[in-house]
Structure formats: structure tokens, C-alpha cells
Amino acid sequence: MLDVAKRANVALSTVSYALNNTRPVSEETRQRIFKAMEELGYRPHAMARGLASKRSRIIALLFPNPERGLGITELEFVTNAADTARENGYNLVLWPSEMHDPEELRLFAQQGLVDGVIVMEVRLNDERINLLREIDFPFSMIGRCADTDGLGYADIDFKHTMLETVNYLAGLGHKTIAFLNQSQSAFDNGYGPVVRTEAEFKHAIRVAGVEGISSFCRPAPHTGYEVTNKLLTECPGLTALITMNERAVPGIMQAIAERDWHVPDDFSLVVIVSSARMAEMMTPALTTSDIQVAELSRLGVELLIQQLEAEEHEPLHELVACKLVVRGSTGPCLRVLKESSSTPVVAGGKIPEA
């Protein structure tokens, strides 16, 4: 840097000012400086910069443990976060699951390596959040805790997602709809998506004026199979099922197939908080409500950076609804229509009084 300064006939500090726009530099001088940098192949040293300015321009992503995790499993999420960070001149480091122990987290936060952290898979009462608040360390959340007062977060709009899905099915003529959530234990642990979808499902069926039944289910094909069978037995009028449990889907499909029902003519299935990747794995391709992974990760990063750069920050939050993509696993239930004494089918799936 000194070499650059000499070559451009300016002081060391002027080079710094030109580089960071932190004090006015005449256009002429600036040109000379950049020319010198170019010629010398000069690259500012990130660590030195960080040490002097007390801002590393590194942010951390506090990562869910994929075994324990229930939510976003898409690699895309991480890639996108890194991209967004870079667009804003930041680097993204990954803080793995072991660091979710509050003491470890405190240790790393106080090392001064990162300017802020993005917390994923936030629970309603999350000790990591409590800690970060306590030591006043900048952070944003993907998901959100119960008390979001003064906090920045990006989360899925579960209300809208659920309403759209239930309304869509009701519009096809389904009168009884089941919701197959994730596990009971996730609910008990206050895992946001599980708690919120459970509530929003109940709300949505009320709004849509249909019957609804919901059930928890551990994330595995065989539990999906069992729970679906249980629901189908308990609730013979069931013609459509919504699930947020991707791993249970093969079991759900199997339970339906074993009744010699055909999807979508005899039974409709929609997977919410899912992805196109998942949808295309099944035949027929599933109607899904896709999590907007790119949007969420982008927002999570931007919210944090906003906080870091603004003086007085009004911490923002954003809700992003999943996007319903209709594919081959949903439609009017022909089976019920047939069973109810071959009355002609009318648009919208409504059956005229006999």
C-alpha cells in the first residue's frame, strides 16, 4: 500500500480514503491511485483492514444440524446466502451445529471474527437468541422466536401458505381435508413451522368452511404409511391430504395405492413447504407449495447487513409465502362424485342437489 502511495505521489492515508470513500479525494488523485494499484497488482489485505476498522465484513450462518433439522434441506439455501453476502461485499462463514451450545456461541461471537450472525431453525424459545440478545451481538433469523420485539427476521408466511392450499383444495370440491404435520416432539419443542402450521390449518379450514383433521407424524416412510392409514380409517370421507412431512410422502402414497385409489382421481395430495425437486421425484409429479428458498436466504442476509450498516436500525422483518405449484397429484375427487350416485359433475366440483 505504501508502494501504491509512493507511485501515485500521495500519502498512505490518501490511498485508504480513495479505497473506502471515507473522505473526499479529488478525481484526479483518485485516478492516479487506482492506476498505481492496477500497475502494482495491489490487493488490500482483508485481515489488516478488519483489525484496523473493527469490521471484518464476515457474517456467519448458524447452521441447523441436518439430522435433527426439520426445515430447509436445500443446498440452494446456503449457496444463495453466500451469493447475497458477496454481492454486498461480505463473506459468509458456516458455523456448524456444535456451536449451538450457547457457551460455544458466545466464545465465537466474542472472537471478533464475524460482524453478525444469521440464525436458522429458530425455536419459539431459543437460547441462542437469548444469548445473542444478552451480549448485544447483531443477528437476524430465518424463522422466528416467540418474542420478536425489535428483532429482524425472515420467515415463511404460514398463514398465507395454508390458506392458499386449503382454499385450493376446497375449490376443487374437497369437503374433508387432512393435515399431516411433522412430529409431535418437534411441536412440543416449540419448533416454529410445526406449531404455526398446526394453528393455521385449523384457521384455514374454518375460513374455507370444510372439515379438517390433523395429525403429527415422524419423518419416515413407514410412519407416513401408518398415520395415513389411521386417518383414512378414522375419517372415511377424507379425499385430500396436505402434508409438511416430505419424508412421509412415499408412505402416504403407498397407503393410498393399497386402497386401489388413484392419485389424483380418487385422492388428492399436496406437500407444503416443499420444493420442485421433491415434487418431481414422485409419479404423478406432486402438487407442492414450494418454499422460496432463494428469497428467504437473501432476506436473511440482507436484514443482517442492513442492521450492520445502518446507524439507528429499525429492524425489519419479512414473511414469504410458499408458492403453490399445481402438478399431477391434485384434482376433483371423482371417486366421491361417482359414489354419490352418478350425478353429473359441474365445474368447480360442486354437486347439485338431487
Place this chain on the structure above:
Amino acid sequence: MLDVAKRANVALSTVSYALNNTRPVSEETRQRIFKAMEELGYRPHAMARGLASKRSRIIALLFPNPERGLGITELEFVTNAADTARENGYNLVLWPSEMHDPEELRLFAQQGLVDGVIVMEVRLNDERINLLREIDFPFSMIGRCADTDGLGYADIDFKHTMLETVNYLAGLGHKTIAFLNQSQSAFDNGYGPVVRTEAEFKHAIRVAGVEGISSFCRPAPHTGYEVTNKLLTECPGLTALITMNERAVPGIMQAIAERDWHVPDDFSLVVIVSSARMAEMMTPALTTSDIQVAELSRLGVELLIQQLEAEEHEPLHELVACKLVVRGSTGPCLRVLKESSSTPVVAGGKIPEA
């Protein structure tokens, strides 16, 4: 740090020595120093350390673009890499796809932020590798380029993976086996897995003494469907198919189902370089040869760190075979056995001469 030194009645430098074990410190003094650190809640500052020591203890993962990517799509890979890095006292930063442009890469490498980089999705002739070699920047690879001389890498053992799979199918009695690879363009671009599996398939069928046919296929259900139909038409004796193309699988299954064939009794399918997650999405659960994601990422990180820490490094490399997990999509082909005039089935699937 000065406070710590004062409180422990030693010089600043002694604290540093105690902290890094870089010069001998008497046990007694060490105790005093650590006690003082504890009491003052002292945390060494990562940036200052990095600046002074010229080692940031940060490594970068040069990330594939998930849209363009053909290989590892598991989030687990990244998590594991971050875990391994942390276990060795390193932080892992993500360098997104935009940085794969060699000029960008050079820029970032020379910023001094990271000590080394792990390159994923390496092509046989990869300009990123060429650049890193040229500027003599430490790196390791997941996958490998053509000329691996003096380079550290961790890659899938395609030879073993393919041999094991083909032998397994041959052992079940299959006489004609198809291999459905990824796309032709990936092959033309010199993407390692595609090139290597193509060669190893040919080698493996020769070793196993069976007939083999292979075909490229773009990664989508409908192309899987088309290519499978083509193979089935061209090659009527086909009873088993190996694929490395996960996204084509639903199409493959559909083509089989449309012939009223049942998996595995009429046709066997195995997906190589895949995962349990994928396998469980289908009914029946697929026999897969699972990519050892955790192992690969661990090795990639360790290989790099070894290079960074050792003086004279004999760059190591490791090949990790995929692990064959037999599930419900493979078995002896009963259809062929029946068709060839009800001769009794003998163990191993061999049909005695009539």
C-alpha cells in the same frame, strides 16, 4: 491481553507463548495466565492474530452452482466440511459460484482472508485448478482433474463402485445391463464422474462377462422416460439398469411400469452415486450405491489442512467408494426366467441348459 499479562505478572509475549505453545512456558506460569484469562473473560481476537501470524485459520469451500451442478447436492456435505474444519480449529467460508471466474478467484485468494481453498466439482481440465497452481495457492479437490501430479484430492472410487454394482447384478443372474449416465454435454465438458463412470462401466461389464449398453441422459424425468424406452426397445434382453442420474429416475420407473413390469421381479434398478434420502423417496425403496458424503467432505478438509500445517507436504489423495445398499428395487429377473420356458430356477439365477 495486556490486562491478562499484568494480572498474571508476566510479559505480554509470555501470554502469547502460553496461548499458542510456541515457546516453553513453565506449568506454574501457564496456570496463572489461564486463570487470569478466565477471570477477565479474555478472548483472543481472531483478526489481530491473523494479521500478526499471517495465517487466518480460515479456509474456503469453492462451491458448485446448484443449477449447473451435477454431483453432490446434499446439504450434509457442507455441514460436514464445516464441522471438520472446526474440529481442526479452522473456520469455513463459502465461496459462491460467481467466484469460479479465474480472475475473481485470484482476487479473493490474494486478499489474504483464507489460508487455502477446497475446490468442488473439478473438471478434467479445470481453469480454477490451473490458476491456483500458477499462483501457488494451497488447495485440495473434491473430485480430481486429469493431471493430479503433486495435488491433494478426495474423490469417489468410481472403479470400485461400478465393479461392485455390476457384479452384484450379474450375481443375481442379469445377463444384459444398461447404464444410464448423466448428460452428453457433461461428458463433453470433461466432468469427471460422467467420464469415469462411462469408462468404468465398460470395464466392469467385461470383467463380469455380461452384455452392457450405456446412454447419456439429461437430468429430468421426461428424458429419463425417453431414454429408458429407447434402451428397452433397442435391447430387448435388458433386465437391469444402473443409473447415476437421480432426476431421471421417476421417468425410468414410469417407462418400466408402462410395460406392466414390476420392480424388482421383472426389472432391476440401481442408482449409483446417490443417497438413502433419494432411495426412500420411491416405492419400492431403491437399491442405491450411496455417495459417502461425510467421508468425502472430511477428507477434502483434512487434506487441505494437512498441506497447510506440514512443512514439506507429500500431498495425499484418497478414493472413497460408494456403498451399495440393497433395498427393494433389485432382484433376480423372474420374467426372463419364466419366459425362457419354465425351467426351474437355480440358486444364483443360472438356468441349466435344457
Place this chain on the structure above:
DNA sequence: GCGGATAGTCGAAGCGCTTCGACAATTTCA
């Protein structure tokens, strides 16, 4: 009992930047 290792410690000089206060030169406004 003496030369030479070795253990244990100290002070000071950086690492490559940012930033503060100062100052000259120029512009602005009453």
C-alpha cells in the same frame, strides 16, 4: 568446576491497514 545446552521470560518491532487531528487551499456568505 567450566563450557555449552536448554528452559523460561522479557521488551520491542512489526503485520497492513484505518482514522484522527492538523493544515493549506479554496470557496461561500454576510
Place this chain on the structure above:
DNA sequence: TGAAATTGTCGAAGCGCTTCGACTATCCGC
């Protein structure tokens, strides 16, 4: 027309560590 504000630049003081050379005290072998 002069005081005040603004623009553009400089020198120097750190940021919080590591590391080098030097120094003292102890220990070994012969």
C-alpha cells in the same frame, strides 16, 4: 473583504496480536 465553512491531503498513532533477539537461570557431561 474578512470570517467561516468546505475540500483535499498529510503524518502519526493505533488495532491486538506474533515473533525475534536477547537475557538470565538452571542443568548436563566430563
